[in-house]
Amino acid sequence: MSLVLVAVTLSVVAVMAAVTMPNLVTYQKQKDAEFMAKNILSLDSSLNAWLSITGQLPQTLHVLVLPPTTADLTCGGHNITNKAVGQWSNASFWPWSGMTIIPGAGVPTPIGFIHDSVLNSTVATGDGELHVDSLDADAVQMLDIAVDGADGPASGLLEYGASPTNGSLYLARFHVHVGRRGGGCT
Numbered sequence: 001m002s003l004v005l006v007a008v009t010l011s012v013v014a015v016m017a018a019v020t021m022p023n024l025v026t027y028q029k030q031k032d033a034e035f036m037a038k039n040i041l042s043l044d045s046s047l048n049a050w051l052s053i054t055g056q057l058p059q060t061l062h063v064l065v066l067p068p069t070t071a072d073l074t075c076g077g078h079n080i081t082n083k084a085v086g087q088w089s090n091a092s093f094w095p096w097s098g099m100t101i102i103p104g105a106g107v108p109t110p111i112g113f114i115h116d117s118v119l120n121s122t123v124a125t126g127d128g129e130l131h132v133d134s135l136d137a138d139a140v141q142m143l144d145i146a147v148d149g150a151d152g153p154a155s156g157l158l159e160y161g162a163s164p165t166n167g168s169l170y171l172a173r174f175h176v177h178v179g180r181r182g183g184g185c186t
Helices: 002-054 082-088 137-148
Strands: 106-109 112-115 128-135 158-162 170-175
Touching: 002 082, 002 106, 002 112, 002 128, 002 137, 128 137, 137 158, 137 170
Parallel strands: none
Antiparallel strands: 106 112, 112 128, 128 170, 158 170
């Protein structure tokens, strides 16, 4: 009798696990996408502050946490001005972000790296753009919902399409808010 009871209990536990696990995986993916969205929006805010003080967007995100030099470039390909270099050390502004930004790599998140580069937009010349690549379909859709509140690959601040390096994955492009108000990559 006790062997039957153990078998029934194990069967019930197995059914409960089979029903619960997919929900837990989806929940974790959603939380990871929300975490990345918060990081992207925080970087957007830091870039907005940088642009409002210096008049230009940097070409790399790591200058938000490491001192730039006039050899560093804007996302438009020009040298960062002395004003931007001087403002970095102004106690009111530095570091411009509290995130971990790895030079040459970017911001690590559970679903991928937000690239270290601020690119000239593929949609509107002069606008800034942040990239995240190699996202699966679920991750990119959840990220889009977390950023824009709606799912759609070609609308809102976050747009996405097939990755140029792997067609089964996606490249997400975040349009920096400051670009919507008059450039920054010029």
